[in-house]
Amino acid sequence: MIKLPERPRKPLARKLERFIPLTAHDYEALERLDRADQHFKAGQDISVEGKPPPSVFILVEGMAFRYRTLADGRRQIMTFLLPGDLCDLHSFLVKKMDHSVASLTPVHLAAIPREEILEMGIRYPRISVALWWSSMQEEAMLRERIVALGRRNAAARIAYILCELVWRNRAIGRADHNCIDLPLTQTELADTLGLTPVHVTRVLQSMRRDKLLILEHRQLTLLDIDRLACVAQFNKDYLHLGAAPEEIRRYFDQATNHPSGY
Amino acid sequence: MIKLPERPRKPLARKLERFIPLTAHDYEALERLDRADQHFKAGQDISVEGKPPPSVFILVEGMAFRYRTLADGRRQIMTFLLPGDLCDLHSFLVKKMDHSVASLTPVHLAAIPREEILEMGIRYPRISVALWWSSMQEEAMLRERIVALGRRNAAARIAYILCELVWRNRAIGRADHNCIDLPLTQTELADTLGLTPVHVTRVLQSMRRDKLLILEHRQLTLLDIDRLACVAQFNKDYLHLGAAPEEIRRYFDQATNHPSGY
DNA sequence: CGATCTGTTGATATCCTTCAATTTTGGTGG
DNA sequence: CCACCAAAATTGAAGGATATCAACAGATCG
Numbered sequence: 381m382i383k384l385p386e387r388p389r390k391p392l393a394r395k396l397e398r399f400i401p402l403t404a405h406d407y408e409a410l411e412r413l414d415r416a417d418q419h420f421k422a423g424q425d426i427s428v429e430g431k432p433p434p435s436v437f438i439l440v441e442g443m444a445f446r447y448r449t450l451a452d453g454r455r456q457i458m459t460f461l462l463p464g465d466l467c468d469l470h471s472f473l474v475k476k477m478d479h480s481v482a483s484l485t486p487v488h489l490a491a492i493p494r495e496e497i498l499e500m501g502i503r504y505p506r507i508s509v510a511l512w513w514s515s516m517q518e519e520a521m522l523r524e525r526i527v528a529l530g531r532r533n534a535a536a537r538i539a540y541i542l543c544e545l546v547w548r549n550r551a552i553g554r555a556d557h558n559c560i561d562l563p564l565t566q567t568e569l570a571d572t573l574g575l576t577p578v579h580v581t582r583v584l585q586s587m588r589r590d591k592l593l594i595l596e597h598r599q600l601t602l603l604d605i606d607r608l609a610c611v612a613q614f615n616k617d618y619l620h621l622g623a624a625p626e627e628i629r630r631y632f633d634q635a636t637n638h639p640s641g642y
Numbered sequence: 643m644i645k646l647p648e649r650p651r652k653p654l655a656r657k658l659e660r661f662i663p664l665t666a667h668d669y670e671a672l673e674r675l676d677r678a679d680q681h682f683k684a685g686q687d688i689s690v691e692g693k694p695p696p697s698v699f700i701l702v703e704g705m706a707f708r709y710r711t712l713a714d715g716r717r718q719i720m721t722f723l724l725p726g727d728l729c730d731l732h733s734f735l736v737k738k739m740d741h742s743v744a745s746l747t748p749v750h751l752a753a754i755p756r757e758e759i760l761e762m763g764i765r766y767p768r769i770s771v772a773l774w775w776s777s778m779q780e781e782a783m784l785r786e787r788i789v790a791l792g793r794r795n796a797a798a799r800i801a802y803i804l805c806e807l808v809w810r811n812r813a814i815g816r817a818d819h820n821c822i823d824l825p826l827t828q829t830e831l832a833d834t835l836g837l838t839p840v841h842v843t844r845v846l847q848s849m850r851r852d853k854l855l856i857l858e859h860r861q862l863t864l865l866d867i868d869r870l871a872c873v874a875q876f877n878k879d880y881l882h883l884g885a886a887p888e889e890i891r892r893y894f895d896q897a898t899n900h901p902s903g904y
Numbered sequence: 905c906g907a908t909c910t911g912t913t914g915a916t917a918t919c920c921t922t923c924a925a926t927t928t929t930g931g932t933g934g
Numbered sequence: 935c936c937a938c939c940a941a942a943a944t945t946g947a948a949g950g951a952t953a954t955c956a957a958c959a960g961a962t963c964g
Contacts, residue, residue, distance in 0.1 A: 470778035478647035516732035522784040530836030574792030
């Protein structure tokens with residue numbers, strides 16, 4: 381079993397405070413927002429390509445993914461959403477979704493009214509910049525996926541996605557050392573990595589033989605994370621898990637007293 | 643030769659006003675920012691992986707690209723930057739770049755001080771939301787690239803990237819119907835699409851034989867854009883070239899008189 | 905006007921896919 | 935708790951798309 385986070389802090393607050401220290405005022409706002417009010421069973425569509433985006437929401441519990449379905453029925457999974465991730469923070473600016481989002485496990489969401497998002501920039505500048513950072517993280521993950529799909533072979537792609545998921549789970553306190561819950565079928569892995577399920581099986585089997593990992597009962601353990609990182613040329617820098625640069629933090633220390641800060 | 647844009651509006655203003663009507667106040671600010679003050683020759687690095695990001699800048703003239711170099715020297719190009727595109731709008735929030743940016747042609751940049759970006763959210767809410775939209779566009783393009791690399795064959799990838807570039811050039815007034823300047827070598831196309839230069843040659847040759855396109859002297863003409871779009875399953879919706887949803891525009895009509903608007 | 909980068913073509917190799925059959929797992933109801 | 939069913943995982947064999955290697959032709963630029 382995976383350890384639960386030590387602190388009762390909600391996942392979004394845990395994530396954002398890594399980037400920039402938040403004020404009591406900020407925590408209060410996050411506490412108010414990050415409250416699950418929508419529930420989905422596993423395997424349900426949360427938002428659908430071509431339809432208007434639902435309200436912005438925070439993934440409070442569970443795992444989801446963004447995907448596109450092609451004309452011939454094939455599917456490409458673009459990102460995975462973990463607790464604390466925001467969904468459609470941007471897409472509330474468009475009239476219709478260019479991709480779909482679906483749940484992988486049972487999922488709890490907290491919907492955020494659009495006005496709150498827009499007001500945030502004015503009333504909670506720290507949260508606002510931290511959300512900006514969070515969306516930059518997501519962009520960096522998309523770029524890394526492009527590198528993996530464009531230039532890495534099947535083994536490296538698999539090693540890479542597993543390393544990324546372990547690191548992301550660690551960042552939100554959902555990893556027990558090198559061990560995480562991984563509620564993904566091999567078909568879903570294949571649709572993420574641009575491979576076939578059959579080939580994913582083969583490569584995973586060979587990794588098991590090489591004592592690189594254990595993957596059973598929806599639990600993943602990386603036995604030799606260094607060798608896997610090497611196979612994948614994985615460098616966690618792109619996840620930008622560190623804090624904001626000094627000058628950004630300084631700017632927001634002032635901003636607390638900024639005339640338009642409240 | 644490609645026609646120049648009819649209006650003297652700077653590329654960034656042209657791009658943002660598609661999304662939301664701007665005020666005289668906004669245009670003034672953009673006019674002030676969008677002024678080239680840095681010049682690069684073709685093939686130079688503008689910002690380098692592992693180093694601190696340079697200041698945020700607008701690409702005023704020319705074409706650039708984001709890329710990563712792997713340990714074995716292979717390269718993956720992640721995005722192309724066209725006039726009016728912002729570079730490192732987000733990455734000013736991090737300590738070091740996770741990828742590099744280089745010029746493809748001679749390039750003119752307008753650097754924007756970080757404080758200006760941060761102040762923008764408060765003083766120019768319309769520009770701010772339009773920049774937000776612009777970064778959402780970029781994210782959508784990254785996702786589309788993932789779909790292309792993960793699930794499309796070589797011919798479809800090539801057709802897709804050419805369609806995308808034609809549409810993006812149209813959006814900034816740099817396309818003459820189906821014809822654009824395309825200062826890309828086949829090696830660069832290959833590094834963008836996860837292919838080898840040799841294979842790009844073969845596919846392009848076959849497209850020429852099929853009278854789908856003309857590509858010579860760094861000029862691309864799509865002879866049969868419908869058939870190419872069909873090969874690529876290209877749907878321009880992901881480029882989100884339309885205007886903001888009505889409610890967003892209404893919100894910012896009010897915001898002009900908003901107490902914290904200035 | 906030679907040097908270098910870019911594009912082209914052919915032959916061969918490889919990684920991954922496709923197809924098909926079988927086993928294992930997980931969930932459900934009796 | 936077990937029987938049963940559907941979904942997921944596994945394995946083998948064969949085929950196909952793209953890579954690799956190599957040689958040459960064409961463009962571009964000082």
